[in-house]
Amino acid sequence: MSEITYLEAIRDAIREVMKEDESVFLLGEDIGLYGGSFGLTNGLFAEFGSERVKDTPISESAIIGTAVGSAITGMRPILEIMFSDFTGCGWDQIMNQAAKIRYMFGGKAKVPMVLRTASGGGAGFGPHHSQSLEALFAHIPGLKVVMPSNPYDAKGLFISSVYDNNPVIFLEHKCLYKNKKYAQEVPDGIYTIPLGKGEVKRPGKDISIVASSYMVQKSLEAAEILQKDMQINCEVVDLRTIRPLDIDIILESVKKTGKLMCVEEACSFGSFMGEVITQVIEKGFDLLDAPPIRIAGKNCPVPYSFILEQEMLPSVEKIKDGILNMLGKN
Amino acid sequence: MSEITYLEAIRDAIREVMKEDESVFLLGEDIGLYGGSFGLTNGLFAEFGSERVKDTPISESAIIGTAVGSAITGMRPILEIMFSDFTGCGWDQIMNQAAKIRYMFGGKAKVPMVLRTASGGGAGFGPHHSQSLEALFAHIPGLKVVMPSNPYDAKGLFISSVYDNNPVIFLEHKCLYKNKKYAQEVPDGIYTIPLGKGEVKRPGKDISIVASSYMVQKSLEAAEILQKDMQINCEVVDLRTIRPLDIDIILESVKKTGKLMCVEEACSFGSFMGEVITQVIEKGFDLLDAPPIRIAGKNCPVPYSFILEQEMLPSVEKIKDGILNMLGKN
């Protein structure tokens, strides 16, 4: 047990599964000696060698395809796509191969693979390195989509993802990677957190805030402030996995609070939280005593300039304002 | 003015703009002499020659990229991707290039191009040739997404798309293409229907059915039956363009009926209609006197076998049942 960052927790998870299971291997661009663009795989090349930590050319389609093919034939590949934006270069392999092979083959194949990738904005990388694409992945049947918000969850969810027999898109937030503020005590060794189960990260009674990944942290901050400054008691539900979606935990929370706010970084139009709100409406219309709202990214690419980027993305301030508005306290 | 099919109407639109504007040209796989996989471009090669009707190798990325580059430099390309499923092979060019170039360049470029493609299931083509991917396109800022439901709209919307200064994803439904049942009188020559404006295809007062493309036809059929058999008076709103979305026409309708049913062919989880319902909730919570529902595709790939495929897709029957359920008449 030691206090580690999100990035270290994922590295730890990788190391543990690689030690335990010979069929696990890594592939991706510059993940070997270089340790990956964010340094996440640092040291793994030295520890496991070039056969199990495979550097690749810049060939996203072939990398993902290789993972699919090796998964079908008995391996458990973990592949890194440096930035989630680059999945566009291998989209067919994700959408048409990884996700559909089991179904197309009438259930006769398994595709146990994890596609890990750095997601989200806030780090000044500009339009091609900052997108939050979870809505696209989550819409594709056959994929699971995981979005951990802290080191403890990241490790447990990652290990579950590797042992899951389906293609898992594991979205890591680049603003969480190295931020010491979010470091946590994380158990050594193997432990798992089931895919498809959310967690109430902060119990409360006045309003349900639903979020995933980095936005959970932002929501928790907003909740703290509102508690301290205005005695508003927010419940924060961390989805952890967005597909499968733990709709029950959301309905449970809304039953208590009667109010739903969804926070996400992606552009709001056609966003994943639209699905969450729709399901809550479909299944729990009467639980709501106010229209649910989304605090989301604006409907534009993520701009480069720091101040524009902040304006585009949700923030603690915007979450707070949203809650106050919703509670009629603004 | 003559009675023509959906496919003929789009061909007509292409011919008209090509006659009028030298900067318009076509590119795509087997669109020349062969006339395209569905025969939509039949005759255009003979009429306009190989420079303006360009056959390409099987290279979806390069085809889309070529369209982007020619659009920036002064042309108005119309490209065909044979089946919308194949856009996965050129996804980066759509998501990261076509959609973002204008914004990334600070508004200094225009990307006037139309990507036409055959969308949807119901024709027995199986998992790789039947998807309804509109939710993916619609979530990407910078794209416009058009889904016409009949020949008249198809022609007018197509011409508008060509003259629009943005990348337009023009989703054509393969079940509408040649079906004589949906043939219509369509004016000769140029006329336009604005992008971003829906249309009430059938006025009614009991419930609002919102749909696009083929599902408008299915909804109209269901509405007819319900009217005749049970005097239920459904309003059918055709979105025509899903991005930009004409939310006003939906709110207007819901204001009248108090009930909203959304019909779409795509898998329901994370679907576009989730956005529609969410926006209605956000903007018109109080207009609704029952929870809105979605009639959508099941959450699996589109299967090959005819009877499974029908089971997976929405149908007139399912729409009818949904309405009856909603109105408590089942």
Add this chain to the structure above:
Amino acid sequence: MKECKVRECAIIKKKLTDLKDYKIVDRYSNLKKEEKVEMLKKMYHIRYFESEVEQFILKGQIYGTCHLYIGEEANAVGAITAIRKDDWIASHHRGHGHCIAKGSDINLMMAELIGKGNGYCKGKGGSMHIADLHTYNLGANGIVGGGMGVAVGAALTNKLKKKDGVVICFIGDGSTNNGIFHESLNISSVWKLPLIYYCENNQYGMSTSIANSTNIERLSDRKASYGIEGVTIDGNNVVDVYNVVSYFAEQCRTGKGPVFIEGLTYRWRGHSKHDSQVYRTKDEVEQWKEYDPIIRYKEFLIESEIITADEAKAIEDQAVKDIKAAVDFADKSPYPDLKEVETDVYAD
């Protein structure tokens, strides 16, 4: 036994790469008689299977589309006979021939094609997605080039598990212009994977001739981009195909990395269900038909006195019967249970 060769294909001859380097050993001669005969059987099975599928199409029993392999049989049969049963193959949209050559059950294939619940994919995949992991077949693919990455992965598994298996990745000429072709060949060459790319150059990708989709004469020249070996062969000569693939398979097993083989061949039928074939002349088709891979091989077997004409006839007749039985099986098979629609999306 009399020295005897498969009749040359005049159309192909002028396009061939010089094969002498790879012909040093004629491996075909080492095959047992029944193996040689089995190749003819398989070719007939494919031919008549496809002929029946054509009937399904005409009768409207194939609702969507499918792609017939008639005329190209020597490629699948020669190549697959040259590898082991536990060597993987990856196929493409025109995949029936590969399945049959690899040993799939034709009853289950036929059932799949008309959407029956006991078909290879429970009716969920159809023609373009038949896969059969028991016969080490990674499946057809509805996306041109879609199976190439999968093949790289299977070859990597062999390497990582230190198995000496090889993988044959069947592709069409049209697919060699798709990005994943390049990425796959490159990555497998860097990793020296045991992977044979077998390109069935049937002269067209749908309506687009090689001349309209590339600027080169021989696709095997693309080996230069990857520092691998490659060759263009007569894909309508099953003995050549067998010899060349078996030579390269051995290379692959010893860690020499991937190879690229271009088999020149021809598709006798239209591209898919609907195709008025405006892009080629009847003459061209007829010319190629004179080099029917089955007739050439049958003649060879008879002239070489491996079988008699009567035996050949019996093999053909049996194939016809087998296929009719498969049609019968498929026709009588039940449609899928509707509850199956949402199963198999996820594995437990």
Add this chain to the structure above:
Amino acid sequence: MKECKVRECAIIKKKLTDLKDYKIVDRYSNLKKEEKVEMLKKMYHIRYFESEVEQFILKGQIYGTCHLYIGEEANAVGAITAIRKDDWIASHHRGHGHCIAKGSDINLMMAELIGKGNGYCKGKGGSMHIADLHTYNLGANGIVGGGMGVAVGAALTNKLKKKDGVVICFIGDGSTNNGIFHESLNISSVWKLPLIYYCENNQYGMSTSIANSTNIERLSDRKASYGIEGVTIDGNNVVDVYNVVSYFAEQCRTGKGPVFIEGLTYRWRGHSKHDSQVYRTKDEVEQWKEYDPIIRYKEFLIESEIITADEAKAIEDQAVKDIKAAVDFADKSPYPDLKEVETDVYAD
């Protein structure tokens, strides 16, 4: 004037394709003196521009990342000098050099890099997206290979509009393994487009050396896949670059189709903002620095008596001053108006 050549680069020499076919005409000699001097000026501008950007990085003013072109200046300057002002270029993530060579305003570039509202992209794009349609620059690209399709499109526009313009598409060695590389080269070769692929082979894609990302020695050998001309040249010799590109540009203008040029060069700095460069030795870097493209060209100009050493010094000093002024301009420029965040998503 004394006969005089740019000093040879020993490291590069052994990797070169035989250039003699393309050197028949030395086009450089035809340039006016001021054009020759302008090339040196541009190289200095790039060098000092990048040095100042490095300072921005160190001071934390570049929030995300950016890629420096130091050491590779001869490629951009030689190639772009060889084409016309109204010929398009497409650039990539390491694009500052191309912008400067094509004539972009360094003040607006600098402003963009630190996210100011008057920058080239109003602060929305940053380093990886600077584009300048006025100077016929189709822009940098954050996606490796992302600009290649765009370049094909621009070349097609030229062809369709019957303009005799050419397009230079700058790419890195790493990008030559991405699918779009293959698709673009193939499609442009089929259409015989006026397109020069100029590959800046700086030996690494991020940390991955050529040897780890391909199985071939010379990337220009990939011309075989497309039936086009191609050559490997000394990318640190601006005169060679100029001569070869200008030769091929003429070929292109007369409809001979695309060409592939590989310029061997070296990136002096790390890949991007953070890079501890574990994948190469200090020695290797030092060795390459001995073949500084700027020093080699400056020596050549002086030895050829085109300019004096003092003049060279003055040019360098002026470049330093210009860049300092640009930094000053950028620093003083206002941040974007927050209301701008949602503009420019769609055109009217």
